[in-house]
Amino acid sequence: MKIATAGKGGSGKTTIAGTLSRILARKQGKILAIDGDPNPNLAFALGIPTAASNTIPSIPSSLMQVVEDPDGGKRLVMSISQEELISNYAAGAPDGIDLIVMGQPAHGSAGSGCMCASHRAVRGLIGEMSGYGEHTVTDMEAGLEHLKRGTVRNVDVMLVVTEPYYRSLEAAERTISLGRELEIPHVYVVSNKVKNKSDQAAIESFCSRHNLSILGMVPHDETFIEAERNERSPIDFAPDSPGVQAISEIASKLIALDSPQTRQKDESLGVQP
Ligand SMILES: Nc1ncnc2c1ncn2[C@@H]1O[C@H](COP(=O)(O)OP(=O)(O)O)[C@@H](O)[C@H]1O
Ligand SMILES: [Mg+2]
DSSP states (O other), rough: OOEEESSSSSSSEEEEEEEEHHHHHHHOOOOOEEEOOOOHHHHHHHHHHHHHHHOOOOGGGEEEEEEEEESOOEEHHHOOOOOHHHHHHHHEEGGGEEEEOOOOOOSSSTTTSSSHHHHHHHHHHHHHHSSSSEEEEEEEEEESHHHHTTTTTOOOOEEEEOOHHHHHHHHHHHHHOHHHHTOOOEEEEEEEESSSSSHHHHHHHHHHHHOEEEEEEEOOHHHHHHHTTTOOOOOHHHHHHHHHHHHHHHHHHHHHOOSSSTTTOOOHSSSSS
């Protein structure tokens, strides 16, 4: 299954993408993590030590080429094989995860230095790497511009991470509308940094009014902040913390969504408004 996290900057996309990848890897096996943020920091949330994370190569946007089919249709193809991509560019993270960092688009050469090239590369790579490993988890950049360019068109599940305050929820609503326009099969809210019952009620009421389903609620968890101070990933620093537990519940719901035996209707998974 191809999963992506989206949402406002600072909402917790990277923390959730990294922790979710680790939990899915433990439960299900091989995971490919893709850092689609031009300011990459997923390595950190995955538990790759800082020194090692500074040496991860970014993949060149030129790796994805537009190919025209005989019928005039256009496709994005990767100019190297999946195996070559992994052996040349992937960094190993704990629990056997492979991490690919998209990085900044190359500057200097015409055509390849624009952000559209990097957005296209993210979208193409997600598509081309499907089938590699059990799941793909992509941490997207903040904002809506890349979504308008269809970066998540190839994903099955978009998790829109939001904090329990109005502007964040409003941004989540716009993000979800774009996700639906792109016909992503499953688009959910994941609320994060929930401090109390009134935060929870505010999110539930907003989601109910706007017809958004919530896949999970992650509490505000001081150990996430402490983990960061100690340069550790949340799951390594405090594996039993309430935040990690909540993300584990989200992982279980995603596994249920994917499993053919227990394939459930979309609506039965989230907290329905
Ligand atoms: N549930 C949480 N409780 C407390 N702090 C959190 C929580 N989730 C994320 N954070 C903190 O919020 C900050 C932003 O998180 P990050 O994952 O980098 O956001 P984004 O990728 O959306 O910009 C980080 O300092 C992170 O440790
Ligand atoms: Mg981030």
